[in-house]
Amino acid sequence: MTSLSRQLSAIGNNLNQIARALNAGNHAPVSQVLKDVQAANSETRALLRNLRP
Template sequence: MRNRTNQILIRLNDAEFAQYQKRRKRTGKSGNAFCLACLLNHPIRTVENLPEILRQLKAIGNNLNQIARAANAGFEAPPITQEIQEEVELLWRLLKP
């Protein structure tokens, strides 16, 4: 990681801060990462409903882990497993920048 020793301070009114928060949350980036991307002209990708998508991805991952544990314990995995994995891979492709 780069050693960042310089710091800047900006002041925003309530409307500007609300807009900053809204845009930052849509990207899923931390405040520092979002500001750096803006300052350095990096592309900023927004994903609508990101918190909900991430919640669903975590739930799907949890279910896949349970299926994997059952399969490793000798139980046969249900046939829908491949379909679930394909959907998860599609979601990750959509979320990757």
């Protein structure tokens, strides 16, 4: 697995953990959930920028 694939997989895992926690009724403050999602979004964008020539 390449470094990029591992990083994308880690981001996906983080988002899945957020979704599982929310679905299980473990509600974090909305501000924290938004921060986590924004962080994952930023990481994804950075990885995508590295793919473009």
